[in-house]
Amino acid sequence: MSEDAPKRVAFIAHCLLNQNSKVEGGAKRPGMWEPVIDLLRERGYAIRQMPCPELAFGGARRFWGVREQFDTPVYRQHCRKLAKLVAAVIAQHAAAGDDIVLIGVDSSPTMGIDFTPSAPHWSGKPDIVEDDSTLIRGDGIFVEELKAELAERGLPEPRSTGIRHWFADYDPDEELQRLGALLR
Amino acid sequence: MNDPRARRIAVVADSLLEPLLEELGSADFGIIQLPPAGLDAETTAAWLEQTAEHVAEFRRNDYEIVLVDDGLHTVELEQALARLGVPPLPQYAIQPPSTSRLTPET
Numbered sequence: 001m002s003e004d005a006p007k008r009v010a011f012i013a014h015c016l017l018n019q020n021s022k023v024e025g026g027a028k029r030p031g032m033w034e035p036v037i038d039l040l041r042e043r044g045y046a047i048r049q050m051p052c053p054e055l056a057f058g059g060a061r062r063f064w065g066v067r068e069q070f071d072t073p074v075y076r077q078h079c080r081k082l083a084k085l086v087a088a089v090i091a092q093h094a095a096a097g098d099d100i101v102l103i104g105v106d107s108s109p110t111m112g113i114d115f116t117p118s119a120p121h122w123s124g125k126p127d128i129v130e131d132d133s134t135l136i137r138g139d140g141i142f143v144e145e146l147k148a149e150l151a152e153r154g155l156p157e158p159r160s161t162g163i164r165h166w167f168a169d170y171d172p173d174e175e176l177q178r179l180g181a182l183l184r
Numbered sequence: 185m186n187d188p189r190a191r192r193i194a195v196v197a198d199s200l201l202e203p204l205l206e207e208l209g210s211a212d213f214g215i216i217q218l219p220p221a222g223l224d225a226e227t228t229a230a231w232l233e234q235t236a237e238h239v240a241e242f243r244r245n246d247y248e249i250v251l252v253d254d255g256l257h258t259v260e261l262e263q264a265l266a267r268l269g270v271p272p273l274p275q276y277a278i279q280p281p282s283t284s285r286l287t288p289e290t
Contacts, residue, residue, distance in 0.1 A: 018214035020189050020247060021238070027189035030212035037205065047201060049217040051234045060245040082234060088227040089220070 006097040010045040010183070011086060012036065013104050013111040014052035016163065021052040023064050028165055035172065036103060036163060036179065043183040045101070048089060051082045053110050053142045063126050066119040066133045067109040070141050079110070083146040087153055094155055101182055104143055106162030112140035113162035135167070189214070191247045194276055195239060195261075197254035204252060207279055213250075218257055229264075232257055236264035243270055250276040 016036050019027040040047055054062060054070075057078050093100050104113035119133035139147065147157055161182050164170055190212035196204065198220040208215060216238055219231040242249055251261075251273035262272050 014216075018193060018216055020191060020193055020214040020242065022187075022189070025187050027187045030188050030190035031192070031214045032209055034209065037209070041202075041205070047217065048220075049215070052238065055241060056234060056237050060241050060247075085227060085231050085234065089223065092222070 006099065007093070008043065008045045008099045008101075008183075009048055009093050010040050010101050010103055011048045011050055011090065011158065012040075012102075013108070013163070014050055014055070015105060015111075016103065017047065017049045018052075020060075021055045023054075023062055024060075026064070026166070033163065033165065035176065039176065039179055039183065045183060048086075048093075050086050050111075050142075053079045053082055054108075056082070064131070065109055066117045066122050067112075067136075067138075067141070068118060068120050069122060070109045076141060076145060079142040079145040080149065083142060083149040086146055087149040087155065090150065090158070091153060091155060100158040102143075102146075102158040102160035103179075103182075104140065104160065104162040105166075106164045107135065107166035108140050108162075110140040110142045111162070112138065113143060113160045114138075115162065115164070116140045193239075193242055193247055193249045194252050195235065195249065195273060196252040197256060199254045199256070200252050204278065208252070218261070221256055228257070229260065232260050232264045236261065236268055236270065239265060239273070240268040240270050250274050252276045252278070 015021045016033045019029050019031055019033065057075060090100060104111040106112050106115040107117060109116055115135040116138050117133040118136045150157060159182055161178055164175060192213050193216060194208050194213040195216045195218060197218050201217055216235060218235065219228050239249055253275065
C-alpha cells in the first residue's frame, strides 16, 4: 500500500457491492446497494469489500438463517479465518494512520453490527412461510470474530454501523443521516 | 419473492474499481473486489483463494462472471481458480467513451 497521506477507508459487507451474494430473495438491487456506495464515493472513502462468509460456507443456494443456526464452532472458525484476512488489511491502513470505518448489514446473522436476526425455534424442515424472526441487539458472527481478531492484534475497533434495508420500518433518510455521521 | 439481482458479476482489480464503478453499476454488475497491492504474499494468496471460492460457487450456479484485470494478480487468481476446476475468466471489455463526446459542437 502506498505511503501517501492518510486516507479514508471503508470496509463494507460483501453484498453491498455484490447483491448476488445475498440469499435468494434477499437482493434489493440488480448489482450493488448504491445508496451506500454513492455516499462513500461522495465522501472520498476508498472501498474495501470484505468476503461473504455465508456464501463461502453455505453456497449461493443456502436458506435464510438466523443467529442461532450459524453460531457453531465450525462456522466461527470459518469466520475467524476470513476475519484474519480483513484484519491484516485493516492493520496496514491503521499503521498508515488512515481513517477506517466498518459498514455491515443489520439484518444479517453474520454481518450485523447493531442488530442481528434471532429465532431460537427455527430448525428442521425449511417450510417457514412467514419470517417470524426478531432483530436483537448485537453483532453478527463474523463481526464478533473480526472484533476479537482486531483486539488480539491490539488494533482499535473501527467506527461502525449497519445497513437496515430489510427492516420493516426502514427509513432511508434515517440511514443516510446515520451513515453521514459515521463518515465524518 | 421479488429478487432483482442481475446474476452478473465482475471480478475487479482494486486499481480499476473506482474508475469503473459507475460503468459497471450502470450495467447491473455486482462486484467482487480483488485485493489491493502491497499486502504480504501470504495474505494476498489467502485472499485470492477465498475470491476463487466465491467465483467457483457463482459459476456452479450459472452466474455470468467477467474479469476486469490490471495484471497484478492474474497468474495467482488463475491458479486459485484452476485448483477449484474453474477456467480463466473472460475479460470484461472496458467501454470506450461515447463518440458523442468527441463530436465538436456546431
